[in-house]
Amino acid sequence: GNSVTQMEGPVTLSEEAFLTINCTYTATGYPSLFWYVQYPGEGLQLLLKATKADDKGSNKGFEATYRKETTSFHLEKGSVQVSDSAVYFCAFTNAGGTSYGKLTFGQGTILTVHP
Amino acid sequence: SAVISQKPSRDICQRGTSLTIQCQVDSQVTMMFWYRQQPGQSLTLIATANQGSEATYESGFVIDKFPISRPNLTFSTLTVSNMSPEDSSIYLCSVEEKLGEKGNQPQHFGDGTRLSIL
Numbered sequence: 001g002n003s004v005t006q007m008e009g010p011v012t013l014s015e016e017a018f019l020t021i022n023c024t025y026t027a028t029g030y031p032s033l034f035w036y037v038q039y040p041g042e043g044l045q046l047l048l049k050a051t052k053a054d055d056k057g058s059n060k061g062f063e064a065t066y067r068k069e070t071t072s073f074h075l076e077k078g079s080v081q082v083s084d085s086a087v088y089f090c091a092f093t094n095a096g097g098t099s100y101g102k103l104t105f106g107q108g109t110i111l112t113v114h115p
Numbered sequence: 116s117a118v119i120s121q122k123p124s125r126d127i128c129q130r131g132t133s134l135t136i137q138c139q140v141d142s143q144v145t146m147m148f149w150y151r152q153q154p155g156q157s158l159t160l161i162a163t164a165n166q167g168s169e170a171t172y173e174s175g176f177v178i179d180k181f182p183i184s185r186p187n188l189t190f191s192t193l194t195v196s197n198m199s200p201e202d203s204s205i206y207l208c209s210v211e212e213k214l215g216e217k218g219n220q221p222q223h224f225g226d227g228t229r230l231s232i233l
Contacts, residue, residue, distance in 0.1 A: 034221050043207055043226040044158070046116075089157060093220065103148075103209075103222055105157045 006090050006106035013080055013113050021075040021089035021109045023064075031056075031092040033066050033073040038087045038108075040054050047075075047088070080113045087111070117142050117210050121225035128198055130230050135194045136228045138208035143188035145211075148222060149181070152205040161206075163189045198232045205229050 007022040025031065035047040035057070048057035053068035062077045075092060090106040118141040128134050138147060146165055161181055162170040170183040179194040183190045195202055209222040 010162060034222070036224075043121075044224040045210075046212075046221045049221050093222075102160055102163070103158075105159075107157045 002092075002094060002104045004009070004092065004104055004106035006088075007111050008109070010110035010112060014110070015082055015115050016079045016115055017113075018068075019077040019080045019084075019111070021111070022086055023073045023075065023106060025071050025073065025090070025092050025104075027071075027092055027094050027104075029094055030038050031094040031113050033064070034091045034093075034103075035062070035064055035073070036089040036091060036105075038089065040086070044089065080111070082113045082115055085111055085113045116212055116223045117144065119208060119210060119223060119225035121208060121228050123228055124226060125229035126231070130199050130232055132198055133194055133196045134198065134230065135192050136206055136208075138193070138225055140189045140210055144224045147185065147191045148184070148209045149183065149191070149193045150207045150209065150224075152207065152227070154203065158207065161193070165228065195230065198230075200232045203230060203232045 003026045005024050005073040019114050032051045034049045036044045037047045038044050050057040050066035055068055056065045064073050064075045087108045087110050089108045093103050120139045122137045146163055148163055149161040151161055152158045161175050161176045162183055164170045164174040164183050164185040164186045166188050180196050182194045205227040207224050207225045207227040211220045211222055
């Protein structure tokens with residue numbers, strides 16, 4: 001069935017370090033892929049998205065590339081800041097052209113960035 | 116993107132009681148979604164609410180425990196009935212990005228309702 005597997009956390013980095021959070025998915029067809037971020041005490045915000053193979057989503061210095069051959073959508077940032085400390089969720093939706101999409105989420109990865 | 120407001124933002128309730136959570140969107144949407152996020156866990160879809168018809172529940176969730184209303188295209192409620200400590204979670208509503216269109220779209224979320232049951 002449909003599923004998302006994320007890199008286990010928590011991840012602890014120093015400011016300006018390079019970040020990678022791995023995400024792989026299992027889905028039929030051609031899903032759209034997303035990264036969401038949840039800051040402490042807040043709801044989920046869409047961070048970036050990619051809707052077809054080889055698309056690169058980017059936002060706020062974060063990037064992820066839709067790799068169909070490896071069914072992956074790894075999140076990267078070249079230089080993290082303390083303000084990036086949050087929980088990151090990889091997700092996908094796999095609607096057909098005539099139906100609304102149900103989001104399937106990974107388990108979330110806690111990122112803590114120290115000054 | 117749509118602005119989604121949830122009320123209450125948090126509550127502490129006694130076991131055996133029920134609480135209704137409201138979700139208001141600033142524009143008309145076809146589908147609204149309700150999720151549960153248990154402490155330290157990911158999000159799980161409870162049900163999909165379509166205006167004018169009964170909600171569609173995911174496996175493990177039933178209407179008697181989580182009744183949902185969808186009276187119009189901008190509003191929905193989720194009731195958590197006969198609460199127990201196991202219901203302590205964050206409850207979130209969401210809508211799809213491109214209002215009225217179907218397909219593989221991201222969803223946008225409200226800030227959630229943080230519910231604690233004593």
